[in-house]
Amino acid sequence: MDAATSLAxxxxxxxxxxxRVLPGVELITLAxxxxxxxxxxxRPELVTLxxxxxxxxxxxxxxxxxxxxxxxxxxxxxxxxxxxxxxxxLVGRDxxxxxxWATLPLAMLVGFLLSGLxxxxxxxxxxxxxxxxxxxxxxxxxxAAERLVAGWQYVGAGNGLSSxxxxxxxxxxxxxxxxxxxxxxxxxxxxxxxSRWLVRSQLGLVLAGMRQNEERLAFFGYRVQAFxxxxxxVAGAIAGLSGALYAYHQGFTGPSNLGxxxxxxxxxxxxFGGSGTLIGPVxxxxxxxxxxFVLSDTDxxxxxxxxxxxxVLLIVVMFQPTGLLGLVVSTRERIGSYAGRxx
Amino acid sequence: MALLxxxxxxxxxxxLRALDGVDLTVRAGTFHGLIGPNGSGKSTLLKAIAGAHFPxxxxxxxxxxxxxxxxxxxxxxxxxxxxxxxxxVLPELSVYDNVxxxxxAHDRTIDLLRSRSRARLAPRIMDALDRFRLADRADDxxxxxxxxxxxxxxxxMALAPEPKLLLLDEPTGGMSPEERRVTGELLAPIKAxxxxxxxxxxxxxxxxxxxxxxxxxxxxxxxxxTTDEIENDPRVRExxxxxx
Ligand SMILES: Nc1ncnc2c1ncn2[C@@H]1O[C@H](COP(=O)(O)OP(=O)(O)OP(=O)(O)O)[C@@H](O)[C@H]1O
Ligand SMILES: [Mg+2]
Numbered sequence: 001m002d003a004a005t006s007l008a009x010x011x012x013x014x015x016x017x018x019x020r021v022l023p024g025v026e027l028i029t030l031a032x033x034x035x036x037x038x039x040x041x042x043r044p045e046l047v048t049l050x051x052x053x054x055x056x057x058x059x060x061x062x063x064x065x066x067x068x069x070x071x072x073x074x075x076x077x078x079x080x081x082x083x084x085x086x087x088x089x090l091v092g093r094d095x096x097x098x099x100x101w102a103t104l105p106l107a108m109l110v111g112f113l114l115s116g117l118x119x120x121x122x123x124x125x126x127x128x129x130x131x132x133x134x135x136x137x138x139x140x141x142x143x144a145a146e147r148l149v150a151g152w153q154y155v156g157a158g159n160g161l162s163s164x165x166x167x168x169x170x171x172x173x174x175x176x177x178x179x180x181x182x183x184x185x186x187x188x189x190x191x192x193x194x195s196r197w198l199v200r201s202q203l204g205l206v207l208a209g210m211r212q213n214e215e216r217l218a219f220f221g222y223r224v225q226a227f228x229x230x231x232x233x234v235a236g237a238i239a240g241l242s243g244a245l246y247a248y249h250q251g252f253t254g255p256s257n258l259g260x261x262x263x264x265x266x267x268x269x270x271x272f273g274g275s276g277t278l279i280g281p282v283x284x285x286x287x288x289x290x291x292x293f294v295l296s297d298t299d300x301x302x303x304x305x306x307x308x309x310x311x312v313l314l315i316v317v318m319f320q321p322t323g324l325l326g327l328v329v330s331t332r333e334r335i336g337s338y339a340g341r342x343x
Numbered sequence: 344m345a346l347l348x349x350x351x352x353x354x355x356x357x358x359l360r361a362l363d364g365v366d367l368t369v370r371a372g373t374f375h376g377l378i379g380p381n382g383s384g385k386s387t388l389l390k391a392i393a394g395a396h397f398p399x400x401x402x403x404x405x406x407x408x409x410x411x412x413x414x415x416x417x418x419x420x421x422x423x424x425x426x427x428x429x430x431x432v433l434p435e436l437s438v439y440d441n442v443x444x445x446x447x448a449h450d451r452t453i454d455l456l457r458s459r460s461r462a463r464l465a466p467r468i469m470d471a472l473d474r475f476r477l478a479d480r481a482d483d484x485x486x487x488x489x490x491x492x493x494x495x496x497x498x499x500m501a502l503a504p505e506p507k508l509l510l511l512d513e514p515t516g517g518m519s520p521e522e523r524r525v526t527g528e529l530l531a532p533i534k535a536x537x538x539x540x541x542x543x544x545x546x547x548x549x550x551x552x553x554x555x556x557x558x559x560x561x562x563x564x565x566x567x568x569t570t571d572e573i574e575n576d577p578r579v580r581e582x583x584x585x586x587x
Contacts, residue, residue, distance in 0.1 A: 201457070202443075202454075203452065203456050205436070208435075208440075209433050209444045212434065212436070215431075216433065217444070219419060220419060221415075222416060331435070335436070338458070
């Protein structure tokens with residue numbers, strides 16, 4: 001005991017000044033994303049790829065808020081993504097309206113309400129739900145929605161909705177390209193900053209405590225499930241935003257955008273990059289989509305892509321559960337420090 | 344009126360009656376010891392009072408309110424605080440953050456988001472850590488503390504929100520005799536503001552700090568009275584000489 005106590009203050013001090021990796025990773029990523037459209041000016045297909053990565057990163061971040069921060073194994077993120085994509089497609093088709101200042105907030109609202117509703121069912125019951133129950137509940141929701149939409153003529157049934165009205169601001173319309181990229185980047189940076197603030201606030205500390213011992217937090221007097229539901233709803237809003245941008249960018253949405261397949265892809269983005277870091281999911285999305293792009297010319301690979309992804313997931317879960325970032329970021333840094341100065 | 348009033352409490356696990364019509368009354372400002380052989384239902388009783396499970400029958404009134412089936416967070420808000428038998432600090436958070444979490448449990452969500460509490464509560468946190476000799480470990484991870492220190496940290500966390508009633512399940516388990524003595528000293532001053540129900544196997548320890556004792560055996564109350572009365576009760580003697 002005495003040896004340990006005499007060493008303690010010294011180690012504490014060393015840790016206080018410890019080199020932090022995450023801010024560096026965040027800055028480098030941001031710099032790369034800002035530079036990309038200039039570097040890729042003569043490769044439009046790569047700008048399109050990068051725009052897709054930005055948009056899907058939002059989906060990956062939304063899953064990270066659920067799993068990495070709140071311990072909710074959600075297989076339903078695509079549900080909020082997909083429903084919002086359909087909503088903005090229908091608003092464009094039936095109301096001939098696609099002003100982003102209204103439709104993007106609308107997509108967020110749809111995601112927020114839908115996930116809030118789901119949280120009320122799955123999380124806020126009288127009994128504390130198990131994580132298996134939540135995983136199956138969200139999975140079932142996504143699966144049911146995909147089936148439902150695939151058989152519904154009004155929303156294009158199995159063919160989905162194509163030629164979606166272009167996203168617009170005033171009289172400017174945005175097709176894929178540097179302008180759309182800039183909007184997506186701006187939104188990603190804003191969402192990232194907001195999420196970062198959330199998970200580094202005292203609410204984030206509560207979430208960190210919940211992940212370690214949920215029961216203990218309940219006995220302190222925290223309404224654990226209410227916090228879960230709140231974060232789940234915020235994540236749903238982000239997934240909705242992602243879905244709307246995706247549909248505008250592709251000009252198309254279909255039943256597979258609602259289902260367990262895309263939900264699982266979001267899980268892979270996040271776990272591959274490193275859950276519980278926010279920037280990890282962005283890197284994971286970039287890595288997976290980048291590899292997929294490079295390999296997509298090879299027919300054999302394209303056919304087996306889902307299988308390859310499945311293996312990636314297995315390998316990550318078994319050998320590197322903290323993902324790519326876990327290789328360079330210490331546990332202590334990942335669990336983190338929380339906002340506000342002391343003393 | 345008593346601070347805590349437990350009447351006719353029953354808890355069945357299948358055919359097993361872990362609690363079988365237990366009555367318990369605890370007045371404000373008293374230290375109440377709960378003793379009895381292994382498996383007699385002491386932890387089950389504490390957990391029912393805390394809301395970790397709901398009893399099969401009977402009622403629990405705390406500070407005038409019926410809390411028999413209230414969720415744990417509501418009981419915490421009424422001024423109930425606890426430390427279970429199994430140590431449950433949050434190992435990957437700093438010692439400081441552990442106490443902070445205990446203190447801001449009733450803050451509104453918006454205040455948690457604004458993160459002002461961290462600075463605002465600093466004096467209270469350091470005060471709580473100081474009392475339990477943990478001030479210079481504030482920045483260490485709770486999981487790095489020794490077993491005894493973790494127990495103290497948990498008591499510090501339980502006391503930090505200034506509860507009206509504190510439940511302690513074997514707080515000195517695994518402690519050295521010296522650490523035990525210190526624990527007794529650390530608990531003594533809280534009597535002014537807080538009642539205590541404490542489960543302990545160490546009879547000397549419990550006699551030193553408690554005003555009243557309740558003896559449980561096979562889910563029933565075998566005896567209840569002042570420390571002296573219980574000590575001289577022949578039935579209690581029998582249990583403690585023949586079976587422990
Ligand atoms: N969740 C449970 N399911 C089934 N039986 C249980 C459960 N919890 C406790 N018991 C049983 O209830 C009885 C009382 O257990 P309890 O833990 O309250 O005893 P205790 O007095 O705290 O014992 P100890 O001194 O060993 O801590 C025991 O027979 C135990 O096996
Ligand atoms: Mg026990």
